[in-house]
Amino acid sequence: MSEVRVIQINESIFAENDRAAELIRKKLTKQGTLFLNVMSSPGSGKTTTLVALINRLKDRLTIGEMDVDIESSLDAQRVADRTGIRSLQIHNGGLCHIDADMTARALLEYDTEGLDLLILENIGNLVCPAEFDTGAHRNVTILSVPEGDDKPLKYPLMYTVSDVVLINKMDALDYFDFDLDKAKERILKLNPNAVFFPISAKTGEGLDAVCGWILRELDTLRAGNG
Amino acid sequence: MSEVRVIQINESIFAENDRAAELIRKKLTKQGTLFLNVMSSPGSGKTTTLVALINRLKDRLTIGEMDVDIESSLDAQRVADRTGIRSLQIHNGGLCHIDADMTARALLEYDTEGLDLLILENIGNLVCPAEFDTGAHRNVTILSVPEGDDKPLKYPLMYTVSDVVLINKMDALDYFDFDLDKAKERILKLNPNAVFFPISAKTGEGLDAVCGWILRELDTLRAGNG
Numbered sequence: 001m002s003e004v005r006v007i008q009i010n011e012s013i014f015a016e017n018d019r020a021a022e023l024i025r026k027k028l029t030k031q032g033t034l035f036l037n038v039m040s041s042p043g044s045g046k047t048t049t050l051v052a053l054i055n056r057l058k059d060r061l062t063i064g065e066m067d068v069d070i071e072s073s074l075d076a077q078r079v080a081d082r083t084g085i086r087s088l089q090i091h092n093g094g095l096c097h098i099d100a101d102m103t104a105r106a107l108l109e110y111d112t113e114g115l116d117l118l119i120l121e122n123i124g125n126l127v128c129p130a131e132f133d134t135g136a137h138r139n140v141t142i143l144s145v146p147e148g149d150d151k152p153l154k155y156p157l158m159y160t161v162s163d164v165v166l167i168n169k170m171d172a173l174d175y176f177d178f179d180l181d182k183a184k185e186r187i188l189k190l191n192p193n194a195v196f197f198p199i200s201a202k203t204g205e206g207l208d209a210v211c212g213w214i215l216r217e218l219d220t221l222r223a224g225n226g
Numbered sequence: 227m228s229e230v231r232v233i234q235i236n237e238s239i240f241a242e243n244d245r246a247a248e249l250i251r252k253k254l255t256k257q258g259t260l261f262l263n264v265m266s267s268p269g270s271g272k273t274t275t276l277v278a279l280i281n282r283l284k285d286r287l288t289i290g291e292m293d294v295d296i297e298s299s300l301d302a303q304r305v306a307d308r309t310g311i312r313s314l315q316i317h318n319g320g321l322c323h324i325d326a327d328m329t330a331r332a333l334l335e336y337d338t339e340g341l342d343l344l345i346l347e348n349i350g351n352l353v354c355p356a357e358f359d360t361g362a363h364r365n366v367t368i369l370s371v372p373e374g375d376d377k378p379l380k381y382p383l384m385y386t387v388s389d390v391v392l393i394n395k396m397d398a399l400d401y402f403d404f405d406l407d408k409a410k411e412r413i414l415k416l417n418p419n420a421v422f423f424p425i426s427a428k429t430g431e432g433l434d435a436v437c438g439w440i441l442r443e444l445d446t447l448r449a450g451n452g
Contacts, residue, residue: 042267042352042381043373070353072379094383096322096353124380126268127296127322127351146372146395147269153298154350155268157320169372175401 017132020100024107024135032225033115034218037136039158041151042124044144045168047075049201050121054083056211061116061218066090066106068098068123075121086110097128100135116218126155138163138217145169145178152186160190164197166210171200243358246326250333250361258451259341260444263362265384267377268350270370271394273301275427276347280309282437287342287444292316292332294324294349301347312336323354326361342444352381364389364443371395371404378412386416390423392436397426 028035040046047067054063065087067076076089088110092098103120112118120136122129141162143151146169152159159165165187167180180198187194195213199206254261266272273293280289291313293302302315314336318324329346338344346362348355367388369377372395378385385391391413393406406424413420421439425432 041269041350041373042377043370069380071382074376074379094353094357096351123353124267125322125351125353127320127349128354131320144269144372146370146398147267150300151268153300154295156297172372172398172401175398 014131017100020104021133021135024100024104025137028112028118028135028137029221029225031113031115032218032222033112033118034138034214034221035118035120035136036138036140036214037120037122037129037134038140038142039122039126039129039162040124040142041126041144041147044124044142044147045201046121046124046142047078049142049166049168049199049207050119051079051082052201052204052207053210053214054079054085054119056207057117057214058083058085060215062114063117063119064088064110064112064115065119065121066103066110067121068092070094070123079121092123095128096123096125097132098122098134099132103134117214126151126158130155130158130161137221140164140166142166142168143183145172145176148177149179149183149186152183152190156190159187159194162187162191162194164195164213166206167196167198168201170198170205171203240357243326246330247359247361250326250330251363254338254344254361254363255447255451257339257341258444258448259338259344260364260440260447261344261346261362262364262366262440263346263348263355263360264366264368265348265352265355265388266350266368267352267370267373270350270368270373271427272347272350272368273304275368275392275394275425275433276345277305277308278427278430278433279436279440280305280311280345282433283343283440284309284311286441288340289343289345290314290336290338290341291345291347292329292336293347294318296320296349305347318349321354322349322351323358324348324360325358329360343440352377352384356381356384356387363447366390366392368392368394369409371398371402374403375405375409375412378409378416382416385413385420388413388417388420390421390439392432393422393424394427396424396431397429
């Protein structure tokens with residue numbers, strides 16, 4: 001008989017994680033760096049969306065990016081190749097999330113001084129990443145049209161912790177059975193303050209509005225500092 | 227200081243899980259019930275595919291189905307409503323997978339005697355479910371076209387443990403940048419014995435071939451018993 005259950009996640013772990021996350025947030029707030037944690041299912045278009053957003057913003061902001069994956073470095077390479085910014089790949093060794101301690105360790109190797117914006121592309125997963133505060137100022141979740149409008153019903157915690165939801169692949173809306181109003185309504189039930197941007201990383205639809213939101217968040221963060 | 231690390235998954239847990247899985251497999255083999263574990267990303271079309279397959283097979287086979295989700299019962303309800311078969315919803319309380327012990331507990335509440343086919347619809351996740359043998363005879367993974375052909379590179383364990391890969395939403399192939407040959411090649415590098423079925427649960431394309439595979443697997447299982 002083993003005393004260890006399959007997965008042990010308990011209050012003390014979350015409390016410790018929250019403390020580490022708060023330290024990260026405090027440091028980045030102080031230096032005026034807005035930190036966004038981007039989450040979604042596999043294949044919802046995180047990397048493509050981030051590349052498009054970074055290319056729209058990189059002349060105005062100094063941007064850093066960190067990518068979490070099990071063992072591949074594809075995403076960080078794509079971001080670096082397609083945007084020219086400095087990107088760090090974090091291999092999490094098969095875990096289904098990244099927590100604040102792992103983020104803190106990554107920040108030891110990735111100098112964020114002078115960055116206006118730091119983006120963390122989390123691992124593609126709607127369960128585990130929602131459970132761990134990474135120290136980001138805002139959680140951004142991408143829900144893509146082909147996934148279906150029922151995802152908020154099935155992965156409620158993810159949408160509860162999301163400040164912003166980007167509804168991606170809007171160019172494919174006619175092709176799939178996806179009700180945008182229903183999706184929004186289901187998310188608002190979980191988080192009444194959620195903000196939505198229907199986008200297409202492929203066509204560019206809606207991306208300027210997301211950039212506007214990022215710039216406003218950065219202004220707000222810095223105004224709080226002053 | 228807590229002594230507990232974020233996630234504890236160690237050798238002894240996997241060894242215990244494998245023993246429990248073997249007991250499940252042995253019991254179901256003995257009674258001639260083929261047990262399939264179906265995995266994928268959220269939104270790849272697991273439920274729609276299973277409904278279509280069950281409706282094609284239910285006159286020839288006695289079929290049971292179990293659905294794993296965090297807290298919703300949507301999928302089991304959909305399967306029951308759309309196929310008329312008996313379906314059990316398992317709530318895993320926020321975990322990102324189901325293991326053999328949880329499956330064994332579900333089987334205490336779900337009588338499989340007399341079933342030709344038992345299907346487990348695992349939680350939508352490409353990381354955790356791959357790590358736990360559920361006791362199924364075969365692992366079936368669905369990769370949908372909108373997710374992209376790079377998923378095997380990013381979630382290698384999932385494709386390593388998959389006996390069969392259903393490439394779903396083939397009707398949307400012209401719409402997305404998905405190279406079927408590249409996807410197959412990447413999966414075969416991880417598992418040279420993987421079998422592929424390009425399908426569309428929406429149009430019905432390729433589903434008869436999947437039914438044929440299921441019937442052959444059942445014959446093989448029972449021939450081994452005789």
